[in-house]
Amino acid sequence: SAAEKGGFRSFMDKEIHDQPHAVADTLLGRTDDKGRLVLDEIHVDEAVLRQVDKIIVVACGTAAYAGQVAKYAIEHWCRIPVEVELAHEFRYRDPIVDRRTLVVAVSQSGETMDTLMAVRHAREQGATVLAIVNTHGSTIPRESDAVLYTHAGPEVAVASTKAFLAQITAAYLLGLYLAQLRGTKFPDEIAEVLTELRAIPAKIQTVLDGADRVRQIAHWMADTSSVLFLGRHVGYPVAMEGALKLKELAYIHAEGFAAGELKHGPIALIEPGQPVFVVVPSPRGRDSLHSKVISNIQEIRARGARTLVIAEEGDEAVTPFADETFYVPQTPVLLAPLVSVVPLQLFAMELATAKGLDVDQPRNLAKSVTVE
Numbered sequence: 001s002a003a004e005k006g007g008f009r010s011f012m013d014k015e016i017h018d019q020p021h022a023v024a025d026t027l028l029g030r031t032d033d034k035g036r037l038v039l040d041e042i043h044v045d046e047a048v049l050r051q052v053d054k055i056i057v058v059a060c061g062t063a064a065y066a067g068q069v070a071k072y073a074i075e076h077w078c079r080i081p082v083e084v085e086l087a088h089e090f091r092y093r094d095p096i097v098d099r100r101t102l103v104v105a106v107s108q109s110g111e112t113m114d115t116l117m118a119v120r121h122a123r124e125q126g127a128t129v130l131a132i133v134n135t136h137g138s139t140i141p142r143e144s145d146a147v148l149y150t151h152a153g154p155e156v157a158v159a160s161t162k163a164f165l166a167q168i169t170a171a172y173l174l175g176l177y178l179a180q181l182r183g184t185k186f187p188d189e190i191a192e193v194l195t196e197l198r199a200i201p202a203k204i205q206t207v208l209d210g211a212d213r214v215r216q217i218a219h220w221m222a223d224t225s226s227v228l229f230l231g232r233h234v235g236y237p238v239a240m241e242g243a244l245k246l247k248e249l250a251y252i253h254a255e256g257f258a259a260g261e262l263k264h265g266p267i268a269l270i271e272p273g274q275p276v277f278v279v280v281p282s283p284r285g286r287d288s289l290h291s292k293v294i295s296n297i298q299e300i301r302a303r304g305a306r307t308l309v310i311a312e313e314g315d316e317a318v319t320p321f322a323d324e325t326f327y328v329p330q331t332p333v334l335l336a337p338l339v340s341v342v343p344l345q346l347f348a349m350e351l352a353t354a355k356g357l358d359v360d361q362p363r364n365l366a367k368s369v370t371v372e
């Protein structure tokens with residue numbers, strides 16, 4: 001009903017606008033007064049967590065992209081190898097899992113059968129399974145060794161938005177917690193990341209306040225038949241999530257690529273007028289990734305692509321090659337997905353709306369898929 005949508009046009013619209021709360025609530029109450037992480041709810045022996053020598057994230061759809069984002073952060077903070085695998089592929093490939101493996105199952109519903117089967121298989125092999133789940137009382141947490149709940153609140157729209165941001169937030173808390181436990185980061189470094197995480201909700205709000213421009217551009221593009229998304233580092237899973245949202249909501253052929261892969265194939269797809277979203281890394285980051293992505297934009301622009309660029313506020317270097325630039329607030333490199341995915345979610349929703357589609361109930365999809 002209209003009341004349940006809280007004055008928004010759809011549940012999706014409401015849930016996208018709920019995202020500052022989804023992140024803030026997922027952070028809430030998980031630190032002590034000294035700024036140390038306290039995740040008492042993870043009822044796993046600390047000795048077991050100290051001995052973990054491999055993490056495997058299993059999930060499907062958007063939750064798997066949250067896992068792909070988290071891989072960059074957890075490996076950087078904890079120096080533990082992290083694999084991210086679609087749950088249905090993990091389960092049936094005889095995966096190498098033992099007592100020192102931590103399997104992290106990420107699921108909004110907690111009922112996805114593919115993910116549940118992966119959880120069962122991992123536990124049978126002796127792994128410790130930790131669930132990152134949004135729905136209390138669901139099956140996956142019940143069958144796992146421990147659960148770290150995301151506090152996104154109920155998500156009604158079939159395509160996931162606020163749960164995605166909450167999953168990244170929770171996975172980051174897990175990574176920081178392991179770093180704290182294993183001493184791979186100094187306490188003040190961990191406290192600094194937590195402070196930056198707490199600043200994220202206001203930054204998401206800034207992006208939401210600029211939603212009108214995204215709407216306008218999505219409406220101009222209502223007859224588009226294909227959109228490409230490029231990103232690098234944590235921007236790569238963001239690009240894939242942007243493409244997934246567009247497929248799910250607007251039924252448009254969309255693909256996300258690693259920007260570095262462009263020259264190895266996808267650049268052949270570029271013809272005049274092809275819209276390409278590019279998620280640009282911060283110019284303040286190391287490893288000159290920023291200039292490499294700027295070169296990618298130049299290369300596709302030279303071949304006639306219409307470039308829609310997500311960049312950090314103050315990044316003037318992108319504007320000469322961008323047909324449209326969506327600026328997002330500055331964040332540390334690893335936290336950027338929490339803001340840069342928001343314009344992509346808005347774009348998919350607005351384009352679907354412009355096409356007259358039901359954004360809450362896309363055709364052929366179900367909110368939770370309880371069959372394999």
Ligand code: G6P
Nearest residue numbers: 061062063107108109112159160
């Ligand atoms: C379905 C939904 C997706 C979701 C995926 C995983 O396919 O349509 O939006 O990302 O399942 O769902 P889960 O509840 O496990 O996060």
